[in-house]
Amino acid sequence: MSDSDIALGADLRPMSEEPRSVGRWWHLPGDSLFHAAAVFAAFLAAAALFATVIAIAYDSRTSIEAFGVWRFLKSSEWNPVTQTFGAFPFIVGTLVSSAIAMILSVPVSFGVAVFIAEIAPSWIKKPVAGAIELLAAIPSIVYGLWGLLVFAPVFSSVEPWISQYLGAIPGIGLLFQGPPMGIGMLTAGIVLAIMVLPYTSSIMRDVFLIVPSSLRESAYAMGATTWEVAWDIILPYTRSAVTGGIFLGLGRALGETMAVTFVIGNSNVLSPSLLMPSATIPSVLANEFTEATTQLYLSSLIYLGLILIAVTLVVRFLAVLLIRRLGRREGVSA
Numbered sequence: 001m002s003d004s005d006i007a008l009g010a011d012l013r014p015m016s017e018e019p020r021s022v023g024r025w026w027h028l029p030g031d032s033l034f035h036a037a038a039v040f041a042a043f044l045a046a047a048a049l050f051a052t053v054i055a056i057a058y059d060s061r062t063s064i065e066a067f068g069v070w071r072f073l074k075s076s077e078w079n080p081v082t083q084t085f086g087a088f089p090f091i092v093g094t095l096v097s098s099a100i101a102m103i104l105s106v107p108v109s110f111g112v113a114v115f116i117a118e119i120a121p122s123w124i125k126k127p128v129a130g131a132i133e134l135l136a137a138i139p140s141i142v143y144g145l146w147g148l149l150v151f152a153p154v155f156s157s158v159e160p161w162i163s164q165y166l167g168a169i170p171g172i173g174l175l176f177q178g179p180p181m182g183i184g185m186l187t188a189g190i191v192l193a194i195m196v197l198p199y200t201s202s203i204m205r206d207v208f209l210i211v212p213s214s215l216r217e218s219a220y221a222m223g224a225t226t227w228e229v230a231w232d233i234i235l236p237y238t239r240s241a242v243t244g245g246i247f248l249g250l251g252r253a254l255g256e257t258m259a260v261t262f263v264i265g266n267s268n269v270l271s272p273s274l275l276m277p278s279a280t281i282p283s284v285l286a287n288e289f290t291e292a293t294t295q296l297y298l299s300s301l302i303y304l305g306l307i308l309i310a311v312t313l314v315v316r317f318l319a320v321l322l323i324r325r326l327g328r329r330e331g332v333s334a
Contacts, residue, residue, distance in 0.1 A: 060302040060306050064299075071086075072086060072303065076270055085296075096278075100189025100192070101193040102246065105200060108197060109245075116128055118208070118226055129202075141262075143258075144191070145262065151191065160180050178273040183265045184265050184277050185265075188260045188264035189274075192253045199248055199252055200246055211238060240326045243319070247316070260282060261287060264279060267279060281305070282308065284304060
């Protein structure tokens with residue numbers, strides 16, 4: 001073989017030796033069974049989701065035929081006596097309570113994650129992390145009982161101060177005006193924030209800990225503070241994972257049922273005040289499903305469940321788009 005052949009990258013292996021195809025790994029004994037099982041599991045999960053959506057859509061067909069899509073979404077009337085149903089107050093309640101939960105929980109989750117990853121000494125990291133993760137193991141109905149019996153009475157004594165000072169702010173003051181009942185949209189949002197906290201903080205903590213120590217040490221060597229390291233070094237490096245954790249917590253808040261049912265007040269009337277009772281889609285389903293005595297009533301409740309699935313899928317779709325956009329901005333394939 002000439003030097004020119006070697007320079008051109010000629011194959012020096014014997015002609016009888018055939019390179020192993022990486023793409024045919026499943027042809028090996030035993031791997032084919034694993035490949036088939038993995039493909040079956042993936043398609044089974046997708047089929048279960050598809051079958052669930054189809055079944056719920058089929059059971060809600062009576063309400064869809066009676067009210068359509070746009071009329072059901074924009075209507076604020078929910079009256080089982082007159083058989084008139086609309087989902088708008090419950091959609092707003094679901095979105096607003098989840099938004100309150102995320103606004104309150106994300107900064108606290110970030111602070112907890114930074115404390116564990118950057119500030120806390122080694123002997124206290126595991127106890128604090130374990131205590132935060134234990135919040136995820138508490139059943140939601142326990143959160144609801146705690147919110148109703150403990151938090152709501154305490155919060156009712158704080159609500160007059162909220163109405164007096166925050167309610168007097170021009171523009172947004174309307175959100176904080178109302179009687180001090182202790183239960184309502186804001187109470188539900190605070191309880192949801194406590195429930196979402198362990199999910200978002202655990203993900204943030206895990207991704208903060210995998211940031212290369214060389215980045216931290218370089219920033220500290222240049223005189224950066226702990227806040228500057230966390231905000232300018234750690235957070236940009238883990239932005240995609242942190243965003244995914246936030247949307248995971250949002251999905252948890254959107255679908256919460258029992259805790260919200262205990263503390264939100266369960267009112268079908270839409271109010272601009274966060275201190276007034278309201279309702280969410282899950283709370284309406286929990287309260288009224290056993291009381292649905294007519295086909296149209298039951299179908300309308302199932303229709304609400306279909307809308308909740310659609311809202312969750314939209315949130316998931318937006319999360320994927322945002323994570324991919326952040327990945328492209330960072331030069332990483334998402």
